[in-house]
Amino acid sequence: MNNINSLSSLIWSSADDVLRGLFKPSEYGRVILPFVVMRRLDCVLESQKDKVYNLYDSYKNKLSDPSPVILKQVGLPFFNYSKYDLTRIKSDPNNVLMNFNNYIQGYSPNVFDIIENFSIDPLVEKLHKHKRLYLLIDKFTEFDLHPSVIDNHQMGLVYEELLRMFSEMSNEESGDHFTPRDVVKLLVSFVFGGDREDLQGEGKIRSVFDPCCGTGGMLTIGKQWAHENINSDLKIDLYGQELNDVTYSICKSDFLMMNENPDNIHGPCSSISDDRLQGRKFDYMITNPPFGVSWKSEKIFVEEEKKDPNGRFFVGTPRVSDGSLLFLQHLIHKMNPEGSRIGIVFNGSPLFTGDAGNGESEIRKWIIENDWLECIVSLPDRMFFNTGITTYIWIVTNKKSRARKGKVQLIDGTSFSTGMKKNLGDKGKYMSDDQIQTLFDVYQSNKESNFCKIFPNEHFGYTKVVVEQPLIENGNIRTDKKGNPKPDTKKRDSERVPLNQNVDKYYKREVQPHLPDSWMDRSKDKIGYEINFTKYFYEFKFLRPLEQITQDLKSLDNEIKQLSVEIIGE
Template sequence: MNQQQLSSFIWSVADLLRGDYKQSEYGKVILPFTVLRRLDCVLEPTKAAVLKEKAKREKANVNPEAFLRRETGHNFYNDSPLDLKKLMGDQDHIHENLFSYINGFSEEVRDIFECFEFHTQIERLHRNGLLYLITEKFANIDLHPQFVTNAQMGLVFEELIRKFAELSNETAGEHFTPREVIRLMVNLLFIEDDDALTKPGIVRSLYDPTAGTGGMLSIAEEHLSGQNPEARLVMHGQELNAESYAICKADMLIKGQDIKNIKHGNTLSDDQLPGQHFDYMLSNPPFGVEWKKIQKEIKKEHQQDGFNGRFGPGLPRVSDGSLLFLMHLISKMRPSKDGGSRFGIVLNGSPLFTGNAGSGESEIRRYVLENDLLEAIIGLPTDMFYNTGISTYIWIVSNKKPKNRKDKVQLIDASGMWQKMRKSLGSKRKELSDEHIENITNLFGKAKEVYLDPETGKKLSGKVLAAGKKQAIPISRIFKTTVFGYQTITVERPERDENGEIVTEEKGKHKGQPKPDSKLRDTEDVPLTEEIDEYFQREVLPHVPDAWIDHDKTKIGYEIPFNRHFYVFKPPRDLDEIDAELKGVTDKIVTMIGELSQ
């Protein structure tokens, strides 16, 4: 049974729920039952051995837990004599027996079902006479890893969550990221460490503060184990949504990961892995979501802890908390002296440029760039995510930059690298092929400027570019970090009386000097790479000779105008061509009107 067939089969359970449940409530039943059946299948081969071991250890008055885990080969067990198929043999007592079976799981699994509030649904299904029918439906599908791989199971969960989120008008994109985007991010994360990651027995840590169902953690582990089977990736994560957390935790359990590292709660207001640092990090925080509900806690940490906390550089506007996650990840970076860290985060366009000099957003960008933490930004195609068609960007941030990247930032425009999906999924209409992922990874890995011939799509050589014989399309560009900085200067002009005479200050430290007219006040943004006085002499004084700069009000700002750096000028069409086109349209309209009047 392939992934699509499996999803359809599980989705068919909705037919049984229709009428007794609203569409938006289907997930409350289908998701926990899917997890239950998965765990049931995983433990089935060792069931007899576990029961035998339990009896043996209890007879000897020994706590059997550690022995039962050893028998299953997993970090969890179920010591009930029941399983889903045995439950089918006693229809009259399905209610009590299902509770008994779930209580037979080890504590970490029971916590998963508590997050689903599964007991509430069991009671409701029982009252509506549906419990046996639903349990029977799931007992008849085989979800053993031998037939349904962990990767397939992850895709099943993601598709189900997306469908349920659409039915309940929730934001599906808050739960998971398209797999091909994750593969690209993982490639970008590991490419500069390929040599180190091939060493036998190497152990590395990975963290996702918006873990969702665990897709990023899973793909990173698959990538590293494929590259080096002897490598070990210790995974950590935190997730706000209870259902997504429960699925992530179940997935980690089956894969043998330590689920104590997977936490439930709001990462920004309640960091449950305080003081910990990681080798690698990945995150796709929700786009443009306000943080008003946790504003009090965030502001308190910012004011009390400053740069010793997570939010020292500044706070973004309450309407978009994306940059809070960026700062949170920076605080989790392993110090450079201990090997450093690299992370990838998906953000929308707003964090690139929102906020004037001195604003929270600008100060956060300033901190990142002046500390030389930003390696690259990759612009993705639109329509890549399930819940939005907006432009998105992958930021690669590192405190262990290789020598050729020091004090530089690479911008890659991958917005044209996509293929159309055979079937749209929500707002997702485009996808990255394996070739696209490889091309983008290579562009990043080589860290060089790349331009394409607009006619052939082939890379242009340095000689052709230098000669300027062809209009070139930039794909990869390299900039010094200072290019993104500027100084906002305040340009003052004197107040004049009714006779046109300059009014002077009568007191204070500026006594006798021209009094500024607030109505004539203006600002100018001066590139950080340019002297303010030279700019002022050249750009301002020729137009307003009586102006001066109020240096006390000068502020430093940073923005990354991504699209501007990839703009290619297209000359307007010839006027004769436009006239001919207009005449053709006009003649067509006249002909149509003539036909109507006949």
């Protein structure tokens, strides 16, 4: 691992010599990552470079697409038919940009898609304009990335380390795309660890999907965790979709370097309005969708699908200002009937936003009444690069164990963190491996404690009952034609009656003694669900006695006076 880190640092520092002053450190990754990909592919193709060029030259006028022939002949999943590679480009310093463009155009469609979506054209133009393109190419050709020197696994680790450095350099800019590794490790431990028995044994194949996969960290770390902690022989197929073009390219290139299948990553497009894996079902789904991001640009599509009883959004939609719940609905739609597990990161909004009958409440009702919500874990604040707010991990599954059926486990993880020596954007805390393991143990034990509460599903539900009061004019109660009192709409109120309580008894006990002329309009009853997470773990702390506060203030006052005397005395 030290050699891997050393090579990653060497690549980064060598590029820094060329890029410094021309690009911000947070932009380095957009140059370094595609050049690492190209250098690695050059090394892999080196022995067959001329063969590929000749094959293309022979078949380009005979076949509309000579790609299948070339791929079969070279026995690799990619090729480059240009006569140039990075080393050969150096042989003609006067035409670096022209030859570099010719080299990029020579890649097979799967690699060209990656390079194109990195959007490196303006970066390369900028390097060339400032006479640094040749210098950068010269730096990268110094690195020996041949498979005989660095195998696929080691190359994947090098790339992952560079990706980590990029994410940390980006700080708050990276928060939209990079989920901190400690958060990912916690999430995947709950998703896969909760299914340990099913994953053990030989010949097992499982699929994992992330609908907004960013750079693919959740997918690759999830696979690594399952191999290291459950079953090293487990075959895991990774799938993802990503909207952002640059992170889409980073993810695909990471898969290429890790010897995963980059064709399983789709984009750049939204999973909500352009599902590239429509009809597919997955065994495990893990994701960190964007917080508080509007889905107004996709509203027409979502509202249209909402009309379909078999559609993803038929049960309801959240408010337009925050579309995070849409991703959970999307994932639930992709659950295998035989059983799937979902791990998703949310802010606090999906827990309680929306009154009974509104979109968010209807989605929670749908999830809880179907007994899919297994567990919610609250995380410490300041865990993410771009926000300091408290976040939550939801575990959703359609294959609960017998002990968990009809119940929801809530875990308070807000105190499980360690302060960082140096903040990375808004990230000032992290979870150690021991803290992650302790939280997982709390989950696995499934027993109530100071950090764990377990409630039946109906505990989170309530009936919203409308309470009316009579309309009074000139001291008299107004009535309708049938003699019933007319309601005063200005005094109309409502009560939330827990589902486990009788509405009539609740009304007589809690409302009627205070409003003897009131009545309930049961025709307006609505069932709602919310999870007031903080309330369940709140501990009342008595205020300090006034005498103690006064004594502390006097002590501070005396201390200030003493310091003043010492200063003046000097």
